[in-house]
Amino acid sequence: MNGHDEALLDLVAVYALGALPERDARSVEAHLATCSVCRRELSELRAAVDAVALSAEATADEIGGQRSERLKARVMSAVRAPQLGANVVSLERARGRAPNRYLPYLAMAAALALLFVGLFDAFGLRAQAGRDRDRIAMLEAKADMQERSSNEARAQLALTESRVADLLAPNAQRFPLSGGLVARANNRIVIAVQHLAQPPKGKVYQAWTLRKGAKNMTPSVTFVPDTSGLALIELPDAAANLVAVAVSIEPEGGSKAPTSKPTFVRSLS
């Protein structure tokens, strides 16, 4: 493509709209790299396409109050407790508050989940589980008295319980890892790992997913383990089309593509 004829500019318009087949889109991109006229056309039409997108904005009435509230609760609970422990602790620290009193309970609940799926040494398991249950009961009672009004803690608890439920679900597919497992249940992926080292300063762990037919991993959530080295995370990606998950250490904020050797890669088959 070497000209600025009308047919070429028409093609740029279709590209701006995102309605070109991949093969043609790559061809247009190659031309754009060398043609300032077409880049300017694209720039002008992109603004119009952005406006088309804006036309789809739903009103609060169209979404519905109940749906809006439920959706926001889902998102915010995932954000406030993207994995068990450390992120939440760091958030609390950032706000200048003491760490949430639910955290020890949550850590133990997750540890118990791992116990149930047989990843811990059998020796001492019953005694440990008994002690944990007692402590959970004590913490629950204490939490009930002291944190009754803590919606945030309840959201974390609900999320953790949901993840634990997925780990234990009768229909769950479980894929063992060294020191943990990946579970696929109810179209969700949950990763539970213990004894995970803290990432270096300025770094986090990042999960990656590989979709069926895809050549490259897609970035997913970032996380850090809690102080005991336990990480219990749920991926926001729908599980149905995933064929593998991986975790690597990345800069804070995450990366678009892995920049380090994976901590693990687990095939989901």
Added chain:
Amino acid sequence: MEDADLLMARVAERDVAAFEAVYDRYYRLVYGIAFKLLADEAAAEDVTQAVFLKIWSAPRAFGGGMFSAWIARVARNRALDVVRSRKAHEAGELPADLPLEGTVDDTVFARLDSQRVRTALAELPDEQRDPIELGFFSGITHEEIARRTGTPLGTVKTRIRTGLRRLRSALEASAV
């Protein structure tokens, strides 16, 4: 700098309150785009959640510019993933961060509201509006648009471009 730029800088510092402000401001746009593409409330909810969790987990994916346009592209691309998983097709994604150039005053578009855009879109001739909406909200290629509407491919391309140019002019005029 758009307010969203400041909010996103705070989100990158793991500020939940800033994230919540971003969510409150843009969830109707994200949900609306997802619902337009998927026509399924539950799927639109899933896409909305996925888009905002992506923003939380990788806030630096936003490289600056008009945030509403960026998040709209992310929402469309995510919804297209769902469409693709339902039925294979090959419509192109919108590059979320494409370097552009030009002297057009795009601050006009930063001040747009959805109602004004809907009005401007409604004023386009059907023959221009239909291929634009089909291409953007159905995620189908211009070839499929031509097939579905029984219109020659060259005509579809010209109508898309003419319609987008007319839409841009109408919005610029209404902003004056």
